[in-house]
Structures are given as structure tokens and as C-alpha cells.
Amino acid sequence: MHFLAPLAFLFAASIPVVIVFYLLKRKRVVKLVSSTLLWRKYLAETQASAPFQKLRKNWLLILQIILLALVVFALARPYFATKAKPAQLRVVILDASASMQATDETPSRFEKARAEALKWVDGLAGNDQMVVLQAGANTEVKQSATTEKAALRRAFQACVCSDGPTRLVPALKMAESLVRDLDPRTNPEIHLFSDGAVPELNEFENKALPLVFHRVGKDANNVGITALDARSNPEDARQRAIYASIANFSTNSQQTEVELLFDDRLLETRSITIAATETSPQVFLAAQPRDGVFTVRLTAKDDLAVDNQASIVSLLPKPVKALLVSRGNRLLERALRAVPNVELAVATDLTDPATGFDFVVLDGVTPTVWPGGNVLAIHVVNTNWVQGVTQVESPPIVDWKSAHPLLRYAGFDNVQVMQSLSAKTPTWATSLVEAPQAPLMFAGELGRQRIIWIGFDTLESNWPLRVSYPIFVANAVEWLNPANARSGQLLVKAGDPFRLALTEPAASAQVTLPGGAAKSLTLDPSASELVFGDTLKQGTYKVRLGTNDTVFCVNLLDAAESNIKPHEAVELGKYTKVTATTKHRANMELWRTIAAIGLLVLLFEWWYYHRRTV
Amino acid sequence: MPDALITPELLRRLEQFQLLAARRAKSSAKGERRSRARGQSVEFADYRTYVHGDDFRYLDWNLYGRLDRLFLKLYEEERERPVRMFLDASESMTFGEPRKFDFARQVAAAIGYVALSGFDRVSVNPFPDLVNGPESDPAARTMELAARGALRSVRGKKSALQFFQNLGALTAGGSANLNQALRRGALEARRAGLAVVISDFLDPEGYEAGLTALVGRGFQVDLVQILAPDELSPTTFGDLNLVDSETGAHQEVTFGRFRLKAYRQTVQNFVQRLREYCQARGINFFTASSNTDLQDLLLKQLRKAEVWG
Numbered sequence: 001m002h003f004l005a006p007l008a009f010l011f012a013a014s015i016p017v018v019i020v021f022y023l024l025k026r027k028r029v030v031k032l033v034s035s036t037l038l039w040r041k042y043l044a045e046t047q048a049s050a051p052f053q054k055l056r057k058n059w060l061l062i063l064q065i066i067l068l069a070l071v072v073f074a075l076a077r078p079y080f081a082t083k084a085k086p087a088q089l090r091v092v093i094l095d096a097s098a099s100m101q102a103t104d105e106t107p108s109r110f111e112k113a114r115a116e117a118l119k120w121v122d123g124l125a126g127n128d129q130m131v132v133l134q135a136g137a138n139t140e141v142k143q144s145a146t147t148e149k150a151a152l153r154r155a156f157q158a159c160v161c162s163d164g165p166t167r168l169v170p171a172l173k174m175a176e177s178l179v180r181d182l183d184p185r186t187n188p189e190i191h192l193f194s195d196g197a198v199p200e201l202n203e204f205e206n207k208a209l210p211l212v213f214h215r216v217g218k219d220a221n222n223v224g225i226t227a228l229d230a231r232s233n234p235e236d237a238r239q240r241a242i243y244a245s246i247a248n249f250s251t252n253s254q255q256t257e258v259e260l261l262f263d264d265r266l267l268e269t270r271s272i273t274i275a276a277t278e279t280s281p282q283v284f285l286a287a288q289p290r291d292g293v294f295t296v297r298l299t300a301k302d303d304l305a306v307d308n309q310a311s312i313v314s315l316l317p318k319p320v321k322a323l324l325v326s327r328g329n330r331l332l333e334r335a336l337r338a339v340p341n342v343e344l345a346v347a348t349d350l351t352d353p354a355t356g357f358d359f360v361v362l363d364g365v366t367p368t369v370w371p372g373g374n375v376l377a378i379h380v381v382n383t384n385w386v387q388g389v390t391q392v393e394s395p396p397i398v399d400w401k402s403a404h405p406l407l408r409y410a411g412f413d414n415v416q417v418m419q420s421l422s423a424k425t426p427t428w429a430t431s432l433v434e435a436p437q438a439p440l441m442f443a444g445e446l447g448r449q450r451i452i453w454i455g456f457d458t459l460e461s462n463w464p465l466r467v468s469y470p471i472f473v474a475n476a477v478e479w480l481n482p483a484n485a486r487s488g489q490l491l492v493k494a495g496d497p498f499r500l501a502l503t504e505p506a507a508s509a510q511v512t513l514p515g516g517a518a519k520s521l522t523l524d525p526s527a528s529e530l531v532f533g534d535t536l537k538q539g540t541y542k543v544r545l546g547t548n549d550t551v552f553c554v555n556l557l558d559a560a561e562s563n564i565k566p567h568e569a570v571e572l573g574k575y576t577k578v579t580a581t582t583k584h585r586a587n588m589e590l591w592r593t594i595a596a597i598g599l600l601v602l603l604f605e606w607w608y609y610h611r612r613t614v
Numbered sequence: 615m616p617d618a619l620i621t622p623e624l625l626r627r628l629e630q631f632q633l634l635a636a637r638r639a640k641s642s643a644k645g646e647r648r649s650r651a652r653g654q655s656v657e658f659a660d661y662r663t664y665v666h667g668d669d670f671r672y673l674d675w676n677l678y679g680r681l682d683r684l685f686l687k688l689y690e691e692e693r694e695r696p697v698r699m700f701l702d703a704s705e706s707m708t709f710g711e712p713r714k715f716d717f718a719r720q721v722a723a724a725i726g727y728v729a730l731s732g733f734d735r736v737s738v739n740p741f742p743d744l745v746n747g748p749e750s751d752p753a754a755r756t757m758e759l760a761a762r763g764a765l766r767s768v769r770g771k772k773s774a775l776q777f778f779q780n781l782g783a784l785t786a787g788g789s790a791n792l793n794q795a796l797r798r799g800a801l802e803a804r805r806a807g808l809a810v811v812i813s814d815f816l817d818p819e820g821y822e823a824g825l826t827a828l829v830g831r832g833f834q835v836d837l838v839q840i841l842a843p844d845e846l847s848p849t850t851f852g853d854l855n856l857v858d859s860e861t862g863a864h865q866e867v868t869f870g871r872f873r874l875k876a877y878r879q880t881v882q883n884f885v886q887r888l889r890e891y892c893q894a895r896g897i898n899f900f901t902a903s904s905n906t907d908l909q910d911l912l913l914k915q916l917r918k919a920e921v922w923g
Contacts, residue, residue, distance in 0.1 A: 028855040034706035035816035036858045036865050
């Protein structure tokens with residue numbers, strides 16, 4: 001053992017002082033008693049003739065000397081010169097997703113998880129480090145690696161539960177990067193405090209992640225809205241159809257009132273009963289006098305409140321202005337005209353960017369000036385979009401993406417193509433129809449421009465004779481209609497950024513949050529779009545840009561998140577899973593106990609002294 | 615002076631009592647106690663065959679009529695029983711509120727009065743002997759010596775008043791040796807009888823030897839221990855320098871309220887040891903605090919303890 005401050009042993013000189021105090025004669029009160037016979041037991045303790053005999057068995061003195069010796073010992077700052085054990089790193093991931101707001105734990109899962117995590121902070125050994133990550137819709141580093149417990153506690157206190165879904169992959173990636181290159185002897189650990197409602201984590205299957213899963217949550221009593229959409233009523237164009245999917249995730253059937261509101265005005269209420277683990281689709285029909293917000297609300301008392309309400313911005317349908325640039329394709333033209341609410345213009349060439357149209361259909365005509373808006377390009381080559389275009393003869397159609405909105409109800413059975421252009425699918429697009437050589441059709445968004453590219457001339461195929469052709473055209477009109485694209489942008493999932501294209505440069509914008517708080521944004525004058533990321537709380541947001549107001553809605557609408565059943569394990573792929581730990585291992589520091597013992601010794605000494613005197 | 619020791623009312627109540635004796639009186643003087651000796655009384659004891667010279671008055675003529683033989687009726691001789699009281703008059707008895715010595719004199723007066731009422735001879739042995747202190751008044755000393763002399767033998771109820779006066783004249787002081795006083799008393803007694811020892815028994819030398827001497831001499835011994843309330847439960851705490859009133863020895867002691875319970879236990883142990891010693895030797899033992907109600911003690915407690923009945 002060594003000492004950092006050996007000079008402190010000079011304080012040991014105070015020990016004889018204590019002894020001298022004991023040798024000093026106490027002033028005693030003289031009292032005449034009948035006989036000292038009954039006092040003999042007490043006389044024996046203090047009888048002393050020689051000074052040092054007085055000090056024998058004097059526990060008060062011994063206690064005081066022990067205390068003083070300990071103080072001197074501590075002041076000398078003793079230490080052991082040993083090989084320092086490498087510091088351990090613990091990465092704590094606190095799930096801050098919507099499901100953590102569930103109140104099956106008191107007061108909530110998130111608070112319980114926070115309290116558990118704080119216990120681990122208390123149990124952190126002297127030189128061990130901890131990192132605090134908050135995993136909600138986004139991953140936030142609340143505290144980088146530190147040994148300072150106060151900072152770690154502050155970091156946990158600063159964590160806020162969001163209304164967004166769990167996106168654990170970025171958090172785990174970050175945690176993995178922190179522990180990956182550490183010395184394995186340091187035994188780094190990633191502690192996940194969550195209810196286990198996490199999306200697939202396949203990519204961590206073979207990473208041997210040192211993950212410890214701390215499960216919170218007990219029950220799964222929840223009814224929630226998992227999908228919401230507003231469209232024109234196909235049977236009555238003056239009405240809007242609001243589609244809501246309501247799921248019951250509890251093990252009992254649940255009854256709830258479903259309310260439909262338009263701009264906070266109650267339109268309709270219906271009572272429904274949903275069987276256990278079932279989903280009930282609900283369609284409301286309502287007249288819509290103006291652009292506004294439809295809100296669907298559930299009145300059921302369940303453990304998770306955030307998914308009991310969802311809103312959607314519904315814009316009044318406007319006629320779609322389309323321009324067909326073609327040398328003559330009656331089938332295509334007829335198919336376009338068959339789509340309701342389309343105002344079609346036809347031209348043989350395009351000499352301007354066609355800004356007056358919602359979208360342009362290029363049917364085998366390479367325009368003089370490429371359009372600036374959305375485009376359906378058929379058998380046209382634009383080198384900005386595709387490269388290395390070749391010609392293929394009679395390409396057989398082997399596959400198509402029937403799940404894509406463009407191919408909804410539009411199959412490519414019995415469609416033959418005589419010849420087609422073939423190009424590699426660009427990075428911004430998704431291949432929709434596949435031939436063995438190359439895609440025949442792809443669609444995607446380049447910049448703010450939606451593009452559908454078809455490699456073959458439809459007139460050189462039997463596709464226009466198939467029933468899927470007009471359906472595809474109708475789907476294409478809907479997909480390319482900028483109003484639809486815009487209303488899609490106005491429905492944002494909690495935690496996702498809201499993007500708004502700027503028609504003219506603006507210096508600032510003001511966003512009103514659901515609670516009524518306002519946030520000012522400073523924009524780059526050269527920016528072409530506004531991006532607002534603070535969408536952690538669900539509700540209706542309002543963006544004021546100059547004199548224009550844009551309303552958008554933030555919702556959870558996530559079945560995985562609404563299913564608040566706590567999971568026993570976190571699955572990392574098919575074959576790996578991390579079971580919830582039941583251990584609450586924590587390195588309890590001893591200094592508090594030792595200090596308490598010291599205090600008890602002091603109290604005992606005080607008591608002993610008073611017992612002897614009065 | 616009798617008023618100071620014992621009230622007339624209490625005296626009247628005491629007259630109905632009689633000291634209980636387990637043993638027969640052995641005195642040679644006549645009295646009212648049954649004895650083994652045969653003599654004149656009304657209490658029939660036995661018959662014996664007539665021998666020449668016997669008093670005809672004691673012949674049982676009815677028996678002669680039936681058996682035609684002469685028998686003499688024998689009667690128990692009633693004799694006095696000496697009651698010897700050993701009164702602790704040492705310095706330690708001057709403590710307490712009320713003083714232990716005052717209480718002891720009252721008890722002695724009561725026992726003495728009951729004995730005198732029963733035609734028993736009473737003698738009071740105050741110990742230690744009167745010390746001749748430098749500041750003592752010679753006249754008072756002479757008075758007390760006379761009183762002590764008079765208390766050595768008192769007989770007859772008519773002497774009660776004088777007995778009380780003499781008891782009242784006694785003073786306490788000096789260092790006592792209980793063993794020595796009891797042993798001397800046992801030796802001096804010509805006839806054994808009832809010995810009553812009234813003391814606090816706080817003698818560093820102990821009490822065993824003296825009591826053994828009394829029992830060995832054939833006395834029936836009654837012990838009355840009197841302790842001051844302050845001795846049973848002290849009220850002074852802190853760092854004390856205790857001075858023994860008899861030996862003058864200084865002793866330093868640190869005494870706190872926390873130790874009160876332990877002290878009381880010490881006193882209890884002391885009393886218990888004395889009680890067990892007495893029980894083993896057939897001695898009546900009785901202990902009282904000097905602030906005990908005298909009437910209650912005499913009329914109830916001592917009666918219950920079978921000192922008298």
C-alpha cells in the first residue's frame with residue numbers, strides 16, 4: 001500500500017492529545033452517602049491509582065482513537081498500486097418510441113425503463129464508462145462515453161418519449177460501432193431498455209452483439225388506429241371516403257366508439273366491437289366543403305393513448321391537366337380520357353417545359369424541351385435518366401411488382417412485346433416489369449419529378465388489348481397527379497421529416513406545433529424545399545410560409561408499435577435472439593455503507609458517553 | 615415523646631397483637647408465655663404418680679375414685695419471653711427522608727409496646743456504643759447514657775411511656791459493626807428469646823457472623839431492614855465523589871440515568887441475598903423503605919409477615 005499524502009500522518013500527533021484529555025482529572029461533585037457498599041460495582045470502573053491504569057478498558061477512548069486513526073489514514077490517501085483493470089463500456093439504449101408510453105407499468109413503461117437505467121448508473125464502477133442513446137424514430141446520443149454519473153443521470157432525465165415508431169437499427173449500429181473495436185477483456189455491453197416491440201434486426205444476426213435486453217411492460221391492452229386514408233368516393237364524387245383500420249391488440253374483445261371529426265367538428269360516431277387480435281376496417285363517407293383535416297378518434301380506455309387518434313389532411317379534388325405528346329395513339333388517348341376528372345390536351349411535340357400541366361405523357365416522341373413536371377415516358381430515351389440503352393427483341397415478361405400502386409390490379413399475363421429498349425434500372429427508380437435482360441418499365445422520383453418509364457412502344461405489344469392497360473393508365477394518372485403526391489406528403493409518420501417544395505424562395509417560415517407552440521425556421525434563400533424534422537409529437541402542424549398556410553398531420557399509424565405486447569426476446573434475424581434478462585446486476589459501491597458504519601460508530605460513541613455521564 | 619414515635623390510636627390498635635413465638639419461652643421469670651417447665655397455671659399438661667410430699671391440692675380425686683390410685687395433675691408453667699432488639703444507631707441510619715433512624719425507632723417502639731403488653735421483658739441494644747465526640751454536649755451524653763441503660767431491661771405495660779421516652783432520647787452516629795454487636799448481644803443474653811434486628815444492613819463487614827451467633831444461641835430472630843428512598847433509587851447523577859458517612863472513604867463514580875436500572879438491580883440483589891440467607895436459617899425477614907406508611911407497615915405488613923398476630 002502506498003500513500004498519496006504521507007505528510008498527513010503528522011495529524012497522528014493529535015492522538016496523544018485525546019489521551020491527555022482523558023488523563024486530566026474531571027471535576028466531580030462531592031456527595032455524602034450513607035454507605036458506598038451499593039456503589040462498589042460502579043466504583044471499580046473508575047478506580048485508578050496510576051494514571052495509565054485509568055486508560056485500561058476505556059472504550060470511549062478506544063473508539064475515539066479508532067475514529068481519529070481512520071481520519072488520519074484517509075487523509076493520507078492510501079492506494080494499492082495494482083495493474084489497472086481496463087474500464088468497462090456500457091452502451092445504454094433507451095427505447096423512446098410510442099409504445100413506451102403505455103401505462104401498464106406505473107407511471108409508464110418509459111419512466112420504468114428510465115428508473116431501471118438510472119439504477120445501472122448507480123451501479124457503475126469507478127472507471128467504467130457509459131453511453132446513453134435514445135432510440136425513437138431517430139437515434140440521439142444523449143451522452144457520449146463518460147464516467148461521470150451526474151452527467152449520465154442528467155442525460156437520462158433529458159430523454160423524452162416520442163410518438164414515433166421504434167427504429168432500433170441506427171441505434172444498434174451506433175452502439176455496435178462503439179463496442180466493436182474494444183478490447184474483449186473489457187467486456188463491453190449494450191443494454192437495451194425496451195418493450196421489445198422492435199422491427200426486424202436481421203442485419204445483426206451474425207454480429208455477435210453483446211446485447212442485454214431489459215424488458216419493460218406487462219400487458220397488451222390496446223386498441224389503435226393502424227391506417228388512415230381519405231379519397232374521393234368512387235360512387236359519389238362530391239363525397240370523401242375516409243378509410244380507417246382499427247386493430248385490437250388485447251386478448252379480449254374490445255368495444256369502442258369511433259368518432260369522425262372534420263376540422264374539430266364531430267361528423268359521425270359509431271360504436272364497434274372488435275374481437276381479440278382482430279382488425280376492423282371502417283369507412284366513413286362525408287361531404288367535404290373545403291380543404292381540411294379529418295380526424296378519427298377512439299374513446300376506448302386502453303394502455304396506449306397515442307394511437308387512439310389519427311388525422312389526415314384532405315384536399316378537394318381538382319381537375320388533372322394532362323398533355324399527351326404523341327404522333328397518334330388513339331388507344332392511349334382513349335384510356336387517358338376514360339380516367340375521370342382529367343383534362344387532356346394532345347400535341348405532337350413539346351417546345352416548352354409544360355408548366356401549365358400536371359403531367360406530360362411522351363408517347364414515342366423525344367421532345368425538344370423536356371418537361372419540368374411529372375412524366376410518363378413511353379419508348380423515349382433521356383440520357384439524364386437512363387444510360388446504356390440497347391434494343392432487345394421479343395423480351396419475355398417474367399415478373400412484375402403487383403404491390404406497387406402503379407400496377408394495382410394490373411397484371412402482365414399474356415402480354416407480349418415485340419421489341420423494347422432496355423436499360424439498367426437507375427438508382428432513383430424501382431423496376432416494375434422485368435424481362436430476363438433488363439427492366440421494361442420502371443418508376444421513381446428524380447428530384448421532385450415523378451417519372452414512369454416504359455421501354456417499349458405500347459403499339460408494338462398486345463398490352464393495349466388487355467384489361468390491365470386502362471387500369472394501369474388510371475393508376476398512372478393518380479400516381480403522377482401532383483395533388484395526390486402532395487396530399488401524401490401531408491401525412492407524416494411521427495419522427496419522419498416533413499418536406500415541402502418551395503415554389504418561390506423564402507427567408508423564413510413559422511411552424512405551429514400541435515400544442516400551440518410556434519417555431520421559427522430560417523431558410524436558405526437558395527433552398528428548393530423546406531424540411532422540418534421536429535415531428536416527434538402526433539397532431540396537426542401548420543406551416544406559414546409568407547402568406548401561405550400549409551397544414552400537415554403527424555400520426556403513429558404503425559401496427560407494430562400499437563401492438564404493445566411485451567416481447568420476451570429481441571430477435572436478431574431468424575436464428576439469433578436475445579432473451580430478456582431477469583438479473584439486475586449492478587455493482588453496488590461500498591462507500592455509502594462504510595460511511596454509514598462510521599456514522600453508527602460515532603453515534604455509538606456519543607450514546608456511550610452520555611450513558612456514562614447523565 | 616411517645617407522640618413523636620407512635621400515635622395513641624396506633625398504640626390502641628397494637629394492644630390486640632401478640633408477638634408470635636415458634637419456640638417455648640426459656641426464661642426463668644414468670645410471664646405469659648408457654649414454657650416446657652411445669653408449674654402453676656390453668657393450662658393442663660400431664661399426670662404423674664403421687665409421691666410422698668406432693669401437694670394434695672393437685673391430686674385428681676375423680677381419677678382416684680375410678681382407679682383407686684393417686685395421680686397428681688401437672689400444669690404448664692407460664693413464663694416470660696425476653697425480647698431483645700438490636701437497633702442500628704450508626705451514622706448511615708441518619709440518611710433518608712424521613713430519616714431511617716426515626717423510622718427504625720418507631721418500629722422498635724411498636725414491637726417493644728406489643729412485647730410489653732404481652733408481659734415480656736424488652737431490652738433494646740442500640741449499636742454502636744455512644745461515641746464521645748469532641749463537640750458532643752456532656753449533659754446530653756449523660757442523658758443518652760441513662761436512656762441506653764434504662765432500655766437494657768424494660769418490663770410491664772406501665773413502663774411503656776418511659777420506654778418510648780428513652781427510645782426518643784437515642785441519637786445515631788459513628789461507625790457500626792453489626793457482626794460485633796449481634797455477637798456480643800448473643801453472648802450477653804442469659805436466656806434466649808426473640809431477637810429483633812433493625813438495621814439497613816449496609817455494613818461492609820457483612821451480617822452473616824452476627825446472625826449466625828444469634829441463631830446459634832437459640833434466639834428466634836426477626837430482621838427488619840430499613841432503606842432510604844434515595845438508596846433505592848438515587849436522584850443525583852453525573853461525575854460524583856462519594857464520601858462514605860461511616861468510614862469517610864472517598865470514591866469516584868460516574869453515574870448516569872442509563873445506569874439507574876442496573877443500580878436498582880444491584881440493590882435488589884443485595885436484598886435478595888439477605889432474604890435467602892434468612893430463609894435458610896428460619897429467620898423472619900422484612901424490608902421497608904423509610905417513607906413507608908408506619909400504620910400500614912405495623913398493622914398489615916408485619917402481621918402478614920407473621921412477626922405478630
